[in-house]
Amino acid sequence: DVDTTDKNGMVTFTLPRNSNYTVTVKNPPAGYKFEESYKLYEAGTTITAPSSVIENPDGKWPTTAYKKGDIIMDFEVTTVDGETLRISDILKEKKMVMLNFFYTTCGPCANEAPYMNAAYERYKDDIEIIAISPYPLDDESLVKNFVYDYGITFPACKVATSFSSYFGISGYPTNIIIDRYGMIALWEVGGITSQT
Numbered sequence: 001d002v003d004t005t006d007k008n009g010m011v012t013f014t015l016p017r018n019s020n021y022t023v024t025v026k027n028p029p030a031g032y033k034f035e036e037s038y039k040l041y042e043a044g045t046t047i048t049a050p051s052s053v054i055e056n057p058d059g060k061w062p063t064t065a066y067k068k069g070d071i072i073m074d075f076e077v078t079t080v081d082g083e084t085l086r087i088s089d090i091l092k093e094k095k096m097v098m099l100n101f102f103y104t105t106c107g108p109c110a111n112e113a114p115y116m117n118a119a120y121e122r123y124k125d126d127i128e129i130i131a132i133s134p135y136p137l138d139d140e141s142l143v144k145n146f147v148y149d150y151g152i153t154f155p156a157c158k159v160a161t162s163f164s165s166y167f168g169i170s171g172y173p174t175n176i177i178i179d180r181y182g183m184i185a186l187w188e189v190g191g192i193t194s195q196t
Contacts, residue, residue, distance in 0.1 A: 031071025
């Protein structure tokens, strides 16, 4: 019985030789996929569990806020231009998605806009950036004006204030990167000050 992983998510154990074993994975973390069974070899067996965005047909949200390392549940947002973006669809084409939580009267949010635009133009074949305002005093027209005033070229949207609670947003701007496997790989509070 092994129930812990090391800092890299790996489990290592040794079994006596010349025996038959069955590997059973109990209560795996959401978003990881395992085979029904694995053959064990004397020289060693590596079991890899790929992850992906968690299917979410009911559009439900987690009961606790996400944290770095979590696999995200699929969701969609509608941009101020009326386009619907679904995380799982974006990750079929891009290597990652960056969620940029902002609000329209936030000084650091405005200051990072030119850097984010430059980075988006440079890396948009690999990365999608979505600017998200859950701020209660913002509305769609204020977000549209912000996009226009700062020449933002990536998608932006206004969402319900409760949206920020799913991510435990404690300050603005907050940038969250979701990798191609649906995992929250980076979480950074504070304005971006370069395009790299």
